[in-house]
Amino acid sequence: xxxxxxxxxxxxxxxxxLRSLLSSMxxxxxxxxxxxxxxxxxxxxxxxxxxxxxxxxxxxATAEPENSGSYAPPKAHEEEPPxxxxxxxxxxxxxxxxxxDDPGSQENAETSSTSxxxxxxxxxxxxxxxxxxxxxxxxxxGASNAALLAEIQYLNWGAVTAAQLKARxxxxxxxxxxxxxSQGDFTTRFEYRQVNSKDVIRTLSQKMPHVSxxxxxxxxxxxxxxxxxGPVCSWRFTVLxxxxxxxxxxxxxx
Numbered sequence: 612x613x614x615x616x617x618x619x620x621x622x623x624x625x626x627x628x629l630r631s632l633l634s635s636m637x638x639x640x641x642x643x644x645x646x647x648x649x650x651x652x653x654x655x656x657x658x659x660x661x662x663x664x665x666x667x668x669x670x671x672a673t674a675e676p677e678n679s680g681s682y683a684p685p686k687a688h689e690e691e692p693p694x695x696x697x698x699x700x701x702x703x704x705x706x707x708x709x710x711x712d713d714p715g716s717q718e719n720a721e722t723s724s725t726s727x728x729x730x731x732x733x734x735x736x737x738x739x740x741x742x743x744x745x746x747x748x749x750x751x752x753g754a755s756n757a758a759l760l761a762e763i764q765y766l767n768w769g770a771v772t773a774a775q776l777k778a779r780x781x782x783x784x785x786x787x788x789x790x791x792x793s794q795g796d797f798t799t800r801f802e803y804r805q806v807n808s809k810d811v812i813r814t815l816s817q818k819m820p821h822v823s824x825x826x827x828x829x830x831x832x833x834x835x836x837x838x839x840x841g842p843v844c845s846w847r848f849t850v851l852x853x854x855x856x857x858x859x860x861x862x863x864x865x
Contacts, residue, residue, distance in 0.1 A: 698778060698833075699769045705783065705829040706801070706815045711839040730855040736792035737850055737858040743785045746842055747833075781833030782842045787825065788850060788858065794823035798851045801830040806841035 698707070745759070747766050766783065770776045784801065797819045802812055815830045832843060847861035 699767075699775075701766055701768065702779065702831065702833070705831040706817045708813065708815060708832045708836045709778070709834040711836050712813075732855050732857060733859070734792065734857040737788065737790050739786065739788040739848060739850070739858055739860040741787040742848065742860065743787075744843070745783050747783060748780045748837075778834045781831050781837040783831045784829070784843070784846070786828045786830070786848055788828065789825040790822045794821055795852060796820045797822050797857075799828040800849045800851060801828070801846065803832070803843045803846040805832065806844050808840040
């Protein structure tokens, strides 16, 4: 009798309940995957920065007003005297007239206020030995004299633009005078007439404190004042101490 059939026993396991469980787990995984895929674009959209909206059309144009006079008229440009860059280092020593004026307003005011109502007490210790003038313009011809040409170059030194050269055109006067007496405070005055304004007298003055010995006074008519009225045709130079004329010299046709 064979004993194996009694030793080997087989036990059958029923897996039908597990099949339903595995089936339900598969469906749950599938549902979770579908839910994840559907929510991913929305999450990416909310996490990214919002882009500005591009306008689809331009604003409508507005018509010009019918009343053309509603616009304010342009402001007139105010004329300014030459700047330091225009005048340069040489001209800083000069008392300068650079802007044109109204000849009618100066004709009586200047001529009546200088010589008729002031004290004159000439001082023999104060002398005016030298008056030197030079015209710095296109009419000047000093090429044959190196010293005179150097003077023009000195006046124009540093000028680069046409406006700077124009601002330096003019008639320059360097007046040498001396005080042989005690040191004092003086005022020098330069009265002049120009070619185009005829008898109109204009005046430039310069304070000269603590003068003792030889010194110089510098006067110039440049830029627009020179272009408008031309070069100086007659002049008078006076030295005043207080309100008293203590020295005087003048051109031949004054």
